[in-house]
Amino acid sequence: MSIYGDYIKSVIRTVPDWPQAGVNFRDITPLLQNSAAFRKLVDSFVHRYQEMDLDAIAAIDARGFIIGAPLAYELGCSFVPVRKKGKLPFRTISETYTLEYGEAEVELHSDAFKQGDRILIVDDLIATGGTMLAAAKLITRSGGRVIETATIVDLPDLGGSQRIREAGYGVFAVCAFTEDE
Numbered sequence: 001m002s003i004y005g006d007y008i009k010s011v012i013r014t015v016p017d018w019p020q021a022g023v024n025f026r027d028i029t030p031l032l033q034n035s036a037a038f039r040k041l042v043d044s045f046v047h048r049y050q051e052m053d054l055d056a057i058a059a060i061d062a063r064g065f066i067i068g069a070p071l072a073y074e075l076g077c078s079f080v081p082v083r084k085k086g087k088l089p090f091r092t093i094s095e096t097y098t099l100e101y102g103e104a105e106v107e108l109h110s111d112a113f114k115q116g117d118r119i120l121i122v123d124d125l126i127a128t129g130g131t132m133l134a135a136a137k138l139i140t141r142s143g144g145r146v147i148e149t150a151t152i153v154d155l156p157d158l159g160g161s162q163r164i165r166e167a168g169y170g171v172f173a174v175c176a177f178t179e180d181e
């Protein structure tokens, strides 16, 4: 949990049974609509990463872009999109993965990083961890060094953050929701 974790958590809305029965959707739009909360969110990430000498923020399509872009701006490092299949125009490398609700594939431009670049991966949420792990594999394959993975929301009961840690990557989450919250 980060410095503003409890506050950030309080402005995230849970929508039961969306997009399908049994899923508690953690909706960050109320957080984004609240300018004070959004500022505290960006500050939470800046506070953690400002001394880490990052070369790039790799942000995951689409909700990861929302936090990745202001963070790259504040830290003065580059922004690299990890996109859903078929969106990037140049040479790409790709990884498929399984979601809490479905299957997907992410892609990265093959020239996105220099060998050894220090990369932070950001997304809005970790559920099964499939998306974040696919992104971490892409970055490692392209020569980047994953310094940490970061998210606004962790859903620890779904096991994703544990899977990511077991794969050797650090996980920073601003807040977490258990299934019964």
Ligand SMILES: O=P(O)(O)OC[C@H]1O[C@H](OP(=O)(O)OP(=O)(O)O)[C@H](O)[C@@H]1O
Residues within 6 Å of the ligand: 060, 061, 062, 063, 064, 098, 099, 100, 104, 123, 124, 125, 126, 127, 128, 129, 130, 131, 132, 160
């Ligand atoms: O840990 P996982 O089980 O992989 O799930 C987490 C991912 O699922 C959501 O993305 P989604 O694919 O719904 O796309 P969006 O950001 O475009 O809404 C979320 O933004 C994460 O990227």
Ligand SMILES: Nc1ncnc2[nH]cnc12
Residues within 6 Å of the ligand: 023, 024, 025, 026, 027, 100, 101, 125, 127
């Ligand atoms: N429960 C959830 N809430 C919001 N985004 C998600 N992405 C995957 N699972 C999710």
